[in-house]
Amino acid sequence: EPEVTQxxxxxxxxxxxxxxxxxxxxxxxxYFYWYRQIxxxxxxxxxxxxxxxxSEKSEIFDDQFSVERPDGSNFTLKIRxxxxxxxxxxxxxxxxxxxxxxxxxGDGTRxxxx
Amino acid sequence: xxxxxxHNHHVILSEAASLELGCNYSYGGTVNLFxxxxxxxxxxQLLLKYFxxxxxxxxxxxxxxxxxxxxxxxxxxxxSVQWSDTAEYFCAVSLGSNTGKLIxxxxxxxxxxx
Numbered sequence: 001e002p003e004v005t006q007x008x009x010x011x012x013x014x015x016x017x018x019x020x021x022x023x024x025x026x027x028x029x030x031y032f033y034w035y036r037q038i039x040x041x042x043x044x045x046x047x048x049x050x051x052x053x054x055s056e057k058s059e060i061f062d063d064q065f066s067v068e069r070p071d072g073s074n075f076t077l078k079i080r081x082x083x084x085x086x087x088x089x090x091x092x093x094x095x096x097x098x099x100x101x102x103x104x105x106g107d108g109t110r111x112x113x114x
Numbered sequence: 115x116x117x118x119x120x121h122n123h124h125v126i127l128s129e130a131a132s133l134e135l136g137c138n139y140s141y142g143g144t145v146n147l148f149x150x151x152x153x154x155x156x157x158x159q160l161l162l163k164y165f166x167x168x169x170x171x172x173x174x175x176x177x178x179x180x181x182x183x184x185x186x187x188x189x190x191x192x193x194s195v196q197w198s199d200t201a202e203y204f205c206a207v208s209l210g211s212n213t214g215k216l217i218x219x220x221x222x223x224x225x226x227x228x
Contacts, residue, residue, distance in 0.1 A: 004157075031214055043158075043204065043218040056215055091158065095214060100165040102148060103216060105158040 006092050006106035013082055014114055021077045021109045025094030032075045033093040033103060034067065036060070043091065049075065079111075087113045116141045118207050120219035127195050128227050135190040135222050137205030144210035147188040149179055152221075153201045161203075164188065175199070197228045 005024045013019045025032050034046040047057040049067055066078045075094075079086055089110050093103040121136035139145060149161040162173025169181040179190045188205060205219040 033215065035216070035218075042220045043206075043216075045215045045217065048215050058215075093158075093216075100146075100163075102160045102163050103214065104160075105150075107157040 004092055004094055004104050004106035006090075006109050008109060009107065010110045010112070012112045012114065015084055016081050019079050019082055019111065021079075021090050021092075021111070023075045023077070023092030023094075023106055024073055025075055025092065026096075026104055027073070028096065029094035029104070030097050031055075031095045031103075032067075032069070033095075034077045035091045035093065036088040037091070037108075038085075038088040046077070082111075082113045084113050087111060116207070116209065116217055118205055118217050118219040120203075120205050120222050122222045123220065124223045124225070126225045126227065129197055130194050131226075133190070133192040133195050133199075133224070135203055135205075135224070137188045137190065137219055138186050139188070139205075139207045139217075140186065141207065141209060146208045146210075146214075147179070147181055148206040148208070148216065149173065149177070149188075149190050150204045150206060151201045152204065158204065161190070195224070195226050197226045200224060200226045 007022045032049040035043050037043045045058050047061045048055045064080045068076050089108045091108045092106045095101045095103045118139045147164040150158040151161050152158050161177050162171050164171045164181045172178045177192050181188050203222045206216040208214050
């Protein structure tokens, strides 16, 4: 079964540094998402992406965050200047065109900000 | 704001016991409902989904869930759990909008004792 893949599995970064989290969605999927889960808290929606643009973003997704689909297969989340509170598990998800398609999730990237 | 709540944070059962995990959501419009499972060290996997039709939904591994619209609930059930069901279970809702973003409950950790 096709899978969503995320790299790296664990990223350790100094506060203030830029970080890019990478995702390869399932190849025929058209909707892409990023979520995060701070330790001990709920999985929270960050952003959805469709047709090469952001379709919805949460209030968490401020100017420090950006997403890109640079080459038709990768889907990246960039955090420009990381803060301690950005430490979390970041999940990428994708789904197909049909309305009743569920989202498929990657294994996540654990981001640790020092 | 829309929210999803799961009543049980940590459930411990013996093998062969019956399981019911509660999930309630707050939204008056059309919703799509999901249960995801996360086995230790793995990604979120879809257990079952409800979009429309029969409110009793059957999923993988013997799980089922019932959508009760009047109670805004989507409880997960399994008649007889196995040790391999030890995992974290997430209820999630997407609204009738096209972006499909998921709103998650806080998750329930299920521990099944052999």
